[in-house]
Amino acid sequence: MKFEEIGEFKFIEKIKRHILTYRKNNILKGIDDDCSVFKVPGAKKLNVITTDALIENVHFIRDKISPEDLGYKSLAVNLSDISAMGATPLDVYICLCIPKDIDVDFFDRFYQGIRILLNKYNLNLLGGDTSSSKSDLFITITVFGEVDEQNVIYxxxxxxxxxxxxxxxxxxxxxxxxxxxxxxxxxxxxxxxxxxxxxxxxxxxxxxxxxxxxxxxxxxxxxxxxxxxxxxxxxxxxxxxxxxxxxxxxxxxxxxxxxxxxxxxxxxxxxxxxxxxxxxxxxxxxxxxxxxxxxxxxxxxxxxxxxxxxxxxxxxxxxxxxxxxxxxxxxxxxxxx
Amino acid sequence: MKFEEIGEFKFIEKIKRHILTYRKNNILKGIDDDCSVFKVPGAKKLNVITTDALIENVHFIRDKISPEDLGYKSLAVNLSDISAMGATPLDVYICLCIPKDIDVDFFDRFYQGIRILLNKYNLNLLGGDTSSSKSDLFITITVFGEVDEQNVIYxxxxxxxxxxxxxxxxxxxxxxxxxxxxxxxxxxxxxxxxxxxxxxxxxxxxxxxxxxxxxxxxxxxxxxxxxxxxxxxxxxxxxxxxxxxxxxxxxxxxxxxxxxxxxxxxxxxxxxxxxxxxxxxxxxxxxxxxxxxxxxxxxxxxxxxxxxxxxxxxxxxxxxxxxxxxxxxxxxxxxxx
Missing domain, CATH: 3.90.650.10 (PurM-like C-terminal domain)
Structure with missing residues (x-):
């Protein structure tokens, strides 16, 4: 059966049986929420991680959004998942897969959009990965955050x-x-x-x-x-x-x-x-x-x-x-x- | 200037000026190493995060690698970055952008390859994101790990x-x-x-x-x-x-x-x-x-x-x-x- 026949939600149900949590002790939430929630031994707060992809021609059309807004939105959708746990975002990782014909100036503007949110919420941008793509532009962002144990919301x-x-x-x-x-x-x-x-x-x-x-x-x-x-x-x-x-x-x-x-x-x-x-x-x-x-x-x-x-x-x-x-x-x- | 003219390494140099670390206190390493390294307040060890993408027709050709090996390799390249810091991998997040024509069984086999490594190193698979793609298969994996402060290697x-x-x-x-x-x-x-x-x-x-x-x-x-x-x-x-x-x-x-x-x-x-x-x-x-x-x-x-x-x-x-x-x-x- 093809992915387009089964759809995203049924696909996720299907692959859930592959989900494994060996060390359950420190894991408060794996799949089934906006972020994972876990406890680092000794830490005062809980930590959360979320990761989300924005894909050209699926989530955005390159000439229908400015590079600044694309940068802003790519990070915003991940920060929104952090906020949905009642958590505070801390560190950001950006993975870019870039079509060869795209102009480098595009990313100067893209990162200006990213920086609006880095500045507003005092976030660290700590790295990621950059690669070429044979087709579309793919943006995957991962955000690490923290939340007081009594305040986390599922x-x-x-x-x-x-x-x-x-x-x-x-x-x-x-x-x-x-x-x-x-x-x-x-x-x-x-x-x-x-x-x-x-x-x-x-x-x-x-x-x-x-x-x-x-x-x-x-x-x-x-x-x-x-x-x-x-x-x-x-x-x-x-x-x-x-x-x-x-x-x-x-x-x-x-x-x-x-x-x-x-x-x-x-x-x-x-x-x-x-x-x-x-x-x-x-x-x-x-x-x-x-x-x-x-x-x-x-x-x-x-x-x-x-x-x-x-x-x-x-x-x-x-x-x-x-x-x-x-x-x-x-x-x-x-x-x- | 196009991405293909400037190349990956020069591109990274160019976007480095957008890198920000607002809260420097807890960050031991941002960009410029295999993983970021940071200290969660109160935690006994340091933590590390890495994220890497594998892209169809750039990093792999779908009919030249079995789905099991593709799953294995996608996670392996991330775990390798964790090992390069002297760290231990803990939790895994998998982001898949899937062409609509791809068979769902492909991913049953893909996750069997992933599970070889989850089993071998007692890793938690805690989530990620799944989307369709209009073109190629994109796989982005994020791994969270830990390392004793005296053992981290840069x-x-x-x-x-x-x-x-x-x-x-x-x-x-x-x-x-x-x-x-x-x-x-x-x-x-x-x-x-x-x-x-x-x-x-x-x-x-x-x-x-x-x-x-x-x-x-x-x-x-x-x-x-x-x-x-x-x-x-x-x-x-x-x-x-x-x-x-x-x-x-x-x-x-x-x-x-x-x-x-x-x-x-x-x-x-x-x-x-x-x-x-x-x-x-x-x-x-x-x-x-x-x-x-x-x-x-x-x-x-x-x-x-x-x-x-x-x-x-x-x-x-x-x-x-x-x-x-x-x-x-x-x-x-x-x-x-």
Whole structure:
């Protein structure tokens, strides 16, 4: 069977049986979360590692993103995984496989994008690997970080009754991608906003550190594959269900305008789009109001309460008119209750 | 200027100015060695990280290597970098970018090759990333390891008067590659030996741990780019010179037979071939004899003393007849003394 027939998620299930952990003692989390989490003997904190690839013509098209934004985004997607554990990024390793015809100046600009984040979060860039490629540009980044043992947040800690939050608008990145690929007759301002959401996502590293230290959520993930897919990671690993209130989902005016023009339901971007890099987390209902309040006081940014965790294992969305849909991985179908 | 015009080494020099280390306190080595070396606060040992990519049609041709050997080799080249620091590998992360037409069974076999090394060295496989690729197969592996602070070995510690050692035959991997690409009329036994050296290199992890704990070499590197290139890493970073005695270089009979048939000087394979993954290290002359003896007693393997470190910065090779050549990166030219 070919990789394209089986798809990424089934492929991962298939190769999971090869996963081995010989020295289990120091390993708190291997596969099945945004980062691995482990304890170095004697260390005061836990450490985390994540690695992610960005591939030309799969994750980006070279003439649709500036080299600066490509550098920024390549590192950002990895830092987002670190923030989803409540952790602090420390050291960065960059592996580049470079087509021979690419201009060296491209990488001066690429590293300028990288440096924006190195500077902002005081990160060490400690090396990597550089090679030629016969075809596309491949970028693999590895990030090493740390987190206090009492603050680490996994995907599997959601409890029935928890409120579900996201840290910002959903679907904008998918909207930006659609404009890059197909264009669409909306205003330049709306286009630029959506494209910027796709090429230069905001990170929530400081915000995540604050949340975990002060208001310890029960479960957290970053939305890289779309709300449906990432919510299902939390619910399946926490062995719970969820109800999402569609009217509570934060959707930008720009995305609404794009949806009207393209005739696509904005919720399709929200649930299936991916690459938003907002944090999705759950926290006990009794802490919800103070979570919103303290977060606003600190960052002047809103948190969006979009649903609740339930005891039964159904993962559903409810529309303003009371229609109920089952949320499926990378899609959601009408579901008769 | 294009990447192919500037080449990998000049490219690395060019992007080095983007390297940043904000938190220098805990970093013992960033770029410029086989691994980064850093201290996790409170930890009893130092930790190391390395990351390396294997790229289809650059580092391997898919129908010239079995999936098992490709898995083995992809991890082996990373573990070799860990051994070159005197360190012990612990955790492995595998990033795969997979062409859509590739068969899923390929990866069952690929992971069987990976598991040989996971089993042998008790390594944890803790995750990575999986994506599709529009073109070639890309494999990036990251390895995390540890080393006692008193045992870590850098490239920059070689001292004038040190003897220079390698842990096995050189040039065999390049010979194997030549057979894979061009074939050559030597015996099947010789062919198989050389191809196996290329596709399934022996590692020296346990041997490196023994050497560093018992006989602490001054400088060490693994030979991935060829003796000339890797020796020059040691001499330039240690600010010393070196004399290599060509007659002392360990060359297999199979490579000699290939050289005769192909009309290529065997030293060309040795100096410029690369991918041998033998350890190249220097140790004070007074310890040289016991190093050879203890190593033999422990592993029943020979060590090859191939030269000496000198105070002047010339890096040369001397033939049996007294001809002197300057060793250049990826090549060596005749040099008039």
């Amino acid at each position: 995907r599997n800690g959601a409890k029935p009754g928890d409120d579900i939050f996201v840290t910002g608008n959903l679907g904008d990145s998918a909207g930006g991608l659609e404009i890059l690929l197909n264009d669409c007759s909306i205003s330049t301002k709306d286009k630029n906003y959506l494209i910027n959401c796709h090429n230069h996502p905001k990170l929530y590293i400081t915000e995540s550190e604050f949340l975990t230290k002060n208001l310890h959520p029960n479960a957290m993930i970053d939305i890289s594959d779309g709300l449906s897919s990432d919510l299902l990671h939390i619910t399946s690993q926490s062995k719970v269900g969820a109800i999402i209130f569609e009217e509570k989902l934060p959707i930008s005016d720009s995305l609404k305008k794009l949806s009207t023009k393209s005739g696509t339901d904005p919720l399709s971007y929200v649930f299936n789009g991916g690459e938003d890099y907002k944090l999705l987390f759950t926290t006990p209902k009794k802490y919800s109001e103070q979570t919103i309040k303290y977060y606003w006081q600190k960052f002047k940014l809103p948190l969006f309460k979009i649903g609740v965790i339930t005891k039964n294992k159904k993962v559903i969305s409810v529309s303003q008119t009371g229609d109920v849909k089952k949320i499926l991985r990378k899609g959601w179908d009408h579901f008769k209750m | 490239r920059n510690g070689a001292k004038p008067g040190d003897d220079i050692f390698v842990t096995g035959n050189l040039g065999d991997s390049a010979g194997g590659l030549e057979i894979l690409l061009n074939d050559c009329s030597i015996s099947t036994k010789d062919k198989n030996y050389l191809i196996n050296c290329h596709n399934h290199p022996k590692l020296y992890i346990t041997e490196s741990e023994f050497l560093t704990k018992n006989l602490h070499p001054n400088a060490m590197i693994d030979i991935s780019d060829g003796l000339s290139s890797d020796l020059l890493h040691i001499t330039s970073q240690s600010k010393v010179g070196a004399i290599i005695f060509e007659e002392k270089l360990p060359i297999s009979d199979s490579l000699k037979k290939l050289s005769t048939k192909s009309g290529t000087d065997p030293l060309s394979y040795v100096f410029n071939g690369g991918e041998d993954y033998k350890l190249l290290f220097t140790t004070p002359k007074k310890y040289s004899e016991q190093t050879i003896k203890y190593y033999w007693q422990k592993f029943k393997l020979p060590l090859f003393k191939i030269g000496v470190i000198t105070k002047n910065k010339k890096v040369i090779s001397v033939s049996q007849t007294g001809d002197v050549k300057k060793i250049l990166r990826k090549g060596w030219d005749h040099f008039k003394m």
